[in-house]
Amino acid sequence: MVRTPLTPEERQRGECLGALLRQARGERSMAEIAAAAGVSAETLRKIETGRAPTPAFFTVAALATALKLSLDDLSTACTQESTWPEQALSA
Template sequence: MVRVPLTAEEIERGRLLGGLLRTARGERSMVDVAAEADISVETLRKIETGRIATPAFFTVSALAQALGLSLDRIAAVLTEPPARRDVAS
């Protein structure tokens, strides 16, 4: 099976998601957050660095819960026009 290459928009959205999660994680360790979300540290690392640009919904949902983020907030950040994006708020 051949994987379709990601679009520039998907890559950018993955980068934004990674930044949002990294900001929300703050001083917490990757090990702590990954354990709470029941994912591997390597998966979290790849998502935060944008290497997994389109993680599974349930992975994002678990991370959102572990980090105290709403899925609505994540969706808003990832769909806002570039000039209005504020990952930290």
């Protein structure tokens, strides 16, 4: 199966998601959050750095739960063109 290349907007949303997760993680270790979410630390690293810009829904949901984030807030923050992590989680 050939995967369709991502659009610039999809890449930007992935970068925003990764930055939001990284910000929410704060001082907690990547391994701690990954374990709490039931994903590998490498998966979390790829999402946070934007190398996995379109993670599976259940991965995002598990990470949001581990970080006590609302999926609605993540979705809104990553679909608003002008919103970046600094403003998104403080709203």
